[in-house]
Amino acid sequence: MLCIDKWVGRCCHTYLVDHGYDFEPAAAASPVRTNALLGFPADARVVIINLDDFGMYPSINAAVIASIEAGIAGSCSLMVPCPGAQDAMRLLRRKPEIPFGIHLTLVCDTTHDRWGPLTARERVPSLLDAAGELFSPALRPELLARARLGEVELEFRAQIDTVIEAGLAPTHLDWHCLADGGRDDIFDLTVGLAEEYGLAVRAWLDPAREQLRHRGLPVVDHDFLDSFQLDLDGKAARYAQLLRDLPAGLSEWAVHPGLGTEEARAVDPDGWRVRQTDHEFLTSPEAREILQEEGIVVTDYRAIQQLWLARLT
Template structure:
């Protein structure tokens, strides 16, 4: 891509775009301010169409598809986009996606996963989104709970739609993964390389859940240390920004942290750290376009 091997390239992504209006509004402010690189749309969720309308209005903004196969909140649920084809292995008795990755991996059939992946991408495109990349909500397709992964199916979709994927090479070095999962990750990364699919080197975030008493300054200082510790290569930092409205508070108990994340990359100290550390901000569109040029 023309960068030096020692350059630290950074993508900042807002996950869970489309989940609710509060999260849409926060991600959109950050995107328009140029504070983050991209957002990924949860197509099965109730507010996804609003997010897609924004993507259509601002085609210069990077919007990917957040492939969604879990529905984790107690009183706010979603299920498959697929309507006319059997995808019963993807749902609970109530008709929603399972609430955790373990349950999903134990029951989901690969062919039905493949159908739903295609439907989610096609729905986004039909709404006017020009997807820049794919990633996975809660990591449900990575096989990290049981070793039963669906990445071959995901990589087929990446190849078909000519999209890069949030698949970090660093998975193969995670000490907390058992050797068999490290081997699986290495095989899937090799497959991505063989297919010419752009992936990343490292994937970082901070703890998702809100701890009572946690402050914005604590979060900011943690992010500054994370930024200073970036390694050479392509890193994605993902966050879940949202405004702590009554809507978001009703959905999840972590609304205060979502609100802090909505302000994090607008903070001058964060921006100055990125600049002083000579971190180069890039986008998923950069990776997508390079992938398409290389695979003509």
């Protein structure tokens, strides 16, 4: 189990606690089975190190690319409505070897350079707050109470289609600030879209993981780690210990690298330190040395996507 430390961010952990998730390991997880599906030995320690929020703003984009090319991360997730998304897609076109998913976005968690839906606002009124903007993380309960599934589908399709029309090939779908979509019907909608577009889906919680396991699809065996959970003090040492303690089977870390630029400090005053320290560890010699010493395998959603394609066709 990846232990949960103090939450210092704005998104996923608060939502999960509010909805009763206790962060205990899933009893039905079977590392041997998951490793077998992915073609790894039963005792292999496998981790997806996925970099969320690619496209939020340019200094995040630069850190994401560096953390994959010069660091230990294996993939990233693109926020299509954000101000830095066009720059991120340009980078992905230049670097087609980088696997990435689509970080489906219904929430805006910045006060500067705010983003909105890709769909015309008059077509998705249930996704907007009283000011006609995307909801903030603090208002997620209101968003989830109001959001009409048809309007969610319109916006999700707009985000996926924008990526496809840019000539890019994503591997999977996940969500920004809404673990497993936030509602059962949104999760089911996302799985349906994944099947239609030939993608995988990130599932972190039960019963979503159980639903996919019953369909013969690989999911993570252990509780996910979101880098906003970790204290800033001693963070590198904490990351190092988590790697050394990584259990057999498939784990996933959602990490949020960024650079501590003036832009980042202005746009993301509550998060830039988390992002900067994530970037520092991911690109450190120590991180790579630990992977080698411990025999840890870093994978990404390409293998999972292929299993989705094989089992759902």
